[in-house]
Amino acid sequence: MPVKIRLQRHGKKGKPYYWIVAADARSKRDGKYLEKLGAYNPNTNPATIELNIDGAVTWLQNGAQPTDTARAILSYKGALLKNHLAGGVRKGALTEEQAEAKFNAWLEEKGSKVVAKVDDLAKAQADAKAKALEAEKAVNEARAASAVVEEEVAEEETEAATEEAAEEIVEDTTETVAEETPKAKEE
Numbered sequence: 356m357p358v359k360i361r362l363q364r365h366g367k368k369g370k371p372y373y374w375i376v377a378a379d380a381r382s383k384r385d386g387k388y389l390e391k392l393g394a395y396n397p398n399t400n401p402a403t404i405e406l407n408i409d410g411a412v413t414w415l416q417n418g419a420q421p422t423d424t425a426r427a428i429l430s431y432k433g434a435l436l437k438n439h440l441a442g443g444v445r446k447g448a449l450t451e452e453q454a455e456a457k458f459n460a461w462l463e464e465k466g467s468k469v470v471a472k473v474d475d476l477a478k479a480q481a482d483a484k485a486k487a488l489e490a491e492k493a494v495n496e497a498r499a500a501s502a503v504v505e506e507e508v509a510e511e512e513t514e515a516a517t518e519e520a521a522e523e524i525v526e527d528t529t530e531t532v533a534e535e536t537p538k539a540k541e542e
Contacts, residue, residue, distance in 0.1 A: 357381075360414055360421040360429070362395065363388060372396050375406060375425060377414045390414070395428060401472055406432045412441060436461060 357380040364385055366372030373395040376388035392414070393406035411434040415421070421429055429435050440454035449457075 358419040360425045
């Protein structure tokens, strides 16, 4: 029975989530599988990968062939390296301790690269947020300045209107007083 290590799609439309499984090559993509080896979530940045490395190595040693994407994931997590080192131990080129030391050193180096990437992404996100905040502050200051100018213009207009109204009232009162004065003389 030919066995493949491949991805089995789960999740919803537009948000894929994959299980990494060992399955018969003749079974459907999302069909029956022999063993679930891990999960892969490409929706996060960096992608989240959970993998049972020892289980994957066991399947690789028994002849399972990974698909291209599964091979990339196994390589990224170190399962292919561990399989390679196990082959060296079987042939007598390495001892078990040397192989374990090499694998742990590789894991530490890989872990530091992943942490560096996460830190860079967090820093970039913080910088973008700071720039957006500065742009928003600039827009708010411009709005506040224009509001102050509009208030000053409105105050000037109301003052001018008040002065015009006062002048009209004064003119009306002087006209009525002038009209009343001749009437008073006639009486």
